[in-house]
């Protein structure tokens with residue numbers, strides 16, 4: 001299907017915005033869809049364009065982490081996503097002789113697991129949610145670049161047309177044309193490792209409810225498996241030794257690594273993948289914002305790429321909506337870069353280290369095993385590992401939006417929802433800011449994130465679920 005921009009009004013939104021819209025989102029991948037959903041559910045006129053004539057069939061990102069599941073829950077989408085994926089309840093590291101397992105259940109979240117869902121299924125779910133708000137991707141239109149004036153942005157298409165908008169969000173992936181259009185570059189360490197990535201139906205005794213990393217006798221990582229809906233699995237195989245992305249070579253490697261106990265019964269997708277790291281220096285360029293892979297790319301270890309992008313979208317969406325509706329305080333849009341740039345920078349740092357550590361052999365591999373053992377057996381280390389891995393440490397304490405002082409370890413800028421279904425219900429029922437007051441008789445009283453706060457503590461919660469202002473019992477609000 002090829003849809004020219006001039007033809008799209010029949011196939012897309014039920015609303016006709018004419019030639020000027022508030023926001024054009026470029027790229028209908030997971031991040032563009034989430035950005036669109038965040039805007040459309042707040043009634044903002046938005047158009048979503050993508051160069052692909054059809055949605056992707058490539059299952060690239062598979063892991064959805066707890067913080068993203070909490071976000072999906074706020075949109076009423078978590079149950080549907082869980083029904084379409086596989087619930088991963090532990091992480092297992094194994095050699096031929098022994099294995100260590102980290103159980104995800106103790107993580108301080110209402111979603112103590114990783115949801116593995118194929119990217120096309122996840123995108124389809126987000127597309128349906130956007131359609132419920134009257135917006136469908138306009139497909140087969142390729143953005144060539146953007147030109148901005150102080151008052152608007154023109155999105156230029158290769159088809160020769162332009163669309164004018166108040167703001168543009170470039171969610172057009174690692175090779176972003178929007179990024180190029182604003183003169184920004186991904187800079188970083190581009191000399192990554194080689195992998196072969198496979199989605200296949202697998203006859204195997206590898207665990208179906210655990211993400212499993214298998215190490216070779218020399219200590220180097222040999223195979224990582226992420227179960228998808230049975231019998232499908234995502235396989236990641238290091239390929240610095242020249243492993244070819246072809247079926248015969250992958251099956252031979254699989255036989256060797258699993259002692260003949262894993263056979264592919266159906267090949268779905270196979271691709272070489274080179275780890276690249278990079279980030280733009282700023283996520284905002286006047287009226288143009290960058291989100292997802294357009295702004296940051298890194299190793300897929302830990303599955304943070306798509307999750308980080310989805311949370312960019314959740315952070316930006318409500319801020320753009322407030323700016324467009326005239327309710328934003330001065331400088332609100334600048335806090336998108338201030339808050340989200342450090343998050344991806346930290347992901348790039350940690351995934352770079354982890355990726356390098358996975359290739360270690362000999363004494364360094366022994367040291368790595370010792371560290372893994374400590375993480376699985378020392379409760380405090382395990383708690384920190386879980387919070388980090390499941391993206392539960394993300395917080396904006398240094399943001400200009402975070403007001404007030406910490407109460408019992410809970411800081412302004414921390415995520416408010418955590419394990420409390422009462423706070424989650426409050427978040428689900430609004431697209432705006434909301435207040436919570438701790439009360440011993442309520443569940444909200446005892447758990448904000450995973451800490452207790454005294455009765456009477458007040459939190460003003462932002463539309464993306466983070467605490468904007470925290471006030472101790474008996475104190476006056478700071479603003």
Ligand SMILES: Cc1cc2nc3c(=O)[nH]c(=O)nc-3n(C[C@H](O)[C@H](O)[C@H](O)COP(=O)(O)OP(=O)(O)OC[C@H]3O[C@@H](n4cnc5c(N)ncnc54)[C@H](O)[C@@H]3O)c2cc1C
Pocket residue numbers: 026027028029030031032049050051052060061062063141142143144171172173174175176177178197271272273291292293294300302303304305306307309
């Ligand atoms: C082989 C591979 C394996 C991966 N594995 C994982 C994993 O296991 N876990 C994980 O978290 N992440 C993984 N990733 C990364 C993950 O896929 C991305 O982080 C995620 O897809 C980013 O979403 P996005 O919406 O920002 O970009 P994308 O998913 O790349 O979407 C960009 C969209 O923009 C459109 N577009 C591009 N240019 C234009 C243009 N000029 N005009 C109009 N439209 C345009 C594209 O058609 C596309 O639909 C993997 C990536 C690859 C390539």
